[in-house]
Amino acid sequence: MTATGSPLPVPAGLVEAFRAYEQALMSNDLAALDRLFAPGPTTLRGDANGLLVGHDMISAFRGGRGGAPPRRIVQTHVQTIDDDHALVVAVTELERGGRGQQTQLWARLADGWAVTAAHVSVPAPALDTRIWRVVGDPLVPATGCGVLDGESVAVKDLYAVAGHRVGAGNPAWLAAAPVETESAAVVDRLLDAGADVRGIARTDEFAYSLAGTNARSGAPPNPRAPYRMSGGSTSGSASAVSLGQATIGLGTDTGGSIRVPAAYQGLYGIRTTHDLVDTSGLLALAPTFDAVGWLTRSAELLRRVGEVLLPPGGTTTAGRRLVGVPALTALADPDVAAAVRTLPVEPGPDWPLGELPTWLAAFQTWQAWEAWQVRGEWLTGRLDTLGPDVRGRFENAATIGDEQAAAARATVVAARDRIRELVGDDVLVLPSASSVAPRLGADLGPVRTATMTLTCLAGLGGLPAVSIPLTATSGLPCGVSLLAAPGRDQDLLELAT
């Protein structure tokens, strides 16, 4: 290693430290790696998954990743700044193929040389399998021209795409699935309006999760909130849109599967009025609550997709009064609630808050019962093909008796009428999710309950909901939802724009 970057020689001991680091990296010697990264809150390490700030975050990341990909150094350039500081830029050649780059600022500290900042690049895979199952340039070209010319769609792996199978986020289902001869109705409409299909995006298994942590394909990245959950179950479509790999994320929302990823990733999203948009070619989760939805990076495009997928002449003369229910907003974490409170709202009617846990329980019971009606036969004997979370939900679903289901159904019907009455002609403003995106690996139990208490209201009411991105005090994305009476989807899209 010679100092090509400066007339100054390479400082004493740096070469040895650089070699020691490389050796520790290849043997995943975490103690040595921690020692060779400067202590304190300002040490930096960045790669394609985001920038880690502070020695502790970097150390935790290393502890979790199980080692770096095998590589060798093929070029090294040193820019010596002084006896105690040098930049080392290395070109790496990965054992699996391709070249990467590693840029490190080294400083001589009290107990030797350490990296104060590192920037690491490795070659991208053929496709990010956390986000996509298949992608093309395009996968399916537009069949017409229209308001979506030049747009590209990430199709959630629950919708039929002609010539491909529906995978539903589960490898066993995919393996047994037939090649579809026709695309889902909404896919055809998007293609006719000028959009290409970019690819088929990952979903939580059978859409039965809000986390976006598919046990097989992994958690799609959340670029606005690195190392945090993408949100689900429309997880791959949401990440694809966040990353600019597609402009429209087609998905579904049964209990929040559009609104939660929209909130976690800072996107616009709509859950349409139940039964307003044709669901033919869509694999059901819970037909009473399932609704078509989509995600975009702009309110304008969200509205334009509505022109294509919603029935014409949808805007109404009904009231556009924004009302808030403080007690509902207060169900969210303080930082999210604070962001939601920045919207100017008028006080809405009092909600029967005591009913909410009952409503949520009925929603979850009836959802589970329906989910077992549509998937139980296939899943019987195949539950072990599921990841633990989704498996737990289906195992519980299998235990729900008809009486328990009927009771839940009665509560669902009563709740629907009550919720529609409470919303009336107003536009209800409430958090899209109760929190910012949880860290990957965090326990979702409490978050899930608080979030679903909010999201199940649109599900129970069969109401349209548009999620608008906000920023929490932490700087992380969160979302606010606008709910209105059934059929007012276009009113909400106008409001969001």
Next chain:
Amino acid sequence: MTATGSPLPVPAGLVEAFRAYEQALMSNDLAALDRLFAPGPTTLRGDANGLLVGHDMISAFRGGRGGAPPRRIVQTHVQTIDDDHALVVAVTELERGGRGQQTQLWARLADGWAVTAAHVSVPAPALDTRIWRVVGDPLVPATGCGVLDGESVAVKDLYAVAGHRVGAGNPAWLAAAPVETESAAVVDRLLDAGADVRGIARTDEFAYSLAGTNARSGAPPNPRAPYRMSGGSTSGSASAVSLGQATIGLGTDTGGSIRVPAAYQGLYGIRTTHDLVDTSGLLALAPTFDAVGWLTRSAELLRRVGEVLLPPGGTTTAGRRLVGVPALTALADPDVAAAVRTLPVEPGPDWPLGELPTWLAAFQTWQAWEAWQVRGEWLTGRLDTLGPDVRGRFENAATIGDEQAAAARATVVAARDRIRELVGDDVLVLPSASSVAPRLGADLGPVRTATMTLTCLAGLGGLPAVSIPLTATSGLPCGVSLLAAPGRDQDLLELAT
């Protein structure tokens, strides 16, 4: 921008320089960007396409790329080293979506602050459309188990893949192509032996080029030789293998389309004996010369694929004497010839060197005539759908009369017999291509003639050729080919291993 990386304050003037740089980048003000990058041969700039060393290379790169993607800075961290040096790490948010990172070492020079090293990362696209037309996880799963379990294939877009169209590197052809109901014979064999199809890889249009610079989809990257040609026409398959996005690159070799990318990218490659491997489901270029071939990163895997695609019991007891013909080696550039001369060879028979230009002319004439026979009807009226290079070749092909073709054919037949006689039972060692990978944008004329004088020998003889990677004195990859009598493919694969 505050000094989060150090107790030291941000040096005077750095913030202004950083802002000036960002402004110059967004307005693509090349003069300002040149000024804000340190002069001299040691300034560094790296991104996913490779590391540029020296102000001039960086300046040339900037002049050619037409600006950086629109972005904004969302986070900045400064590590101040002294009054004249600081590292600035910025997190960028791209207008098209996703976040990137920029790491810059700034130094205060005589005439102000300048970047001495920069490392830039931006989010990867859904797929690298220079390499792939469609990819999946996998695109087509293995249909059996065998010696290729766990391997993944990049299929050149000339082979039928059931459920997909054949694009042949030309959008108009793709648009008119039917969905294939059966895969090509070799694709089925690879699937039966345990390999997945990762995707369909780019090719030069109708395989009629050795450059790998498809006018529509662009030049696939060459990781071992940044900003240089990938080689073609098996260009996408080769880059996919180099990058580790697939382990097997399936392609074809008519006049060097396997051997040239193998040499340019430092891969192993085989062109099989003409007519030895089933070409059903392969779109022809020039049937007299077309041969199945494949590329890998190891000789061992190259051989294993041979076990699947070549007829059994292929190794022979014929001689394995490596012979060289100094005058043939001397057709290559000095650095490539020097690398080839490192192989221990015995002197071979004298070749009729005066004949080589005649043989090449006959090869090219007959190739062109056949190419027009198979594509002329479709291309008539569609020549303007081709890129300039390939279009020129087909336009010339259209002018070749039957008499001229017949004369070329006679020379081809005579050359085949003579070449087989000269090779005999020996293994002929010669350069796979006459040069290392030319820079993108370079004039290929002279290189093409020198390379094809070498590569057409296997084409004319219908001989198998295995290309083995070497490194030229420049450090860039080059290749040496082993040629033998027809049917000795497995002998060559053994020799390479």
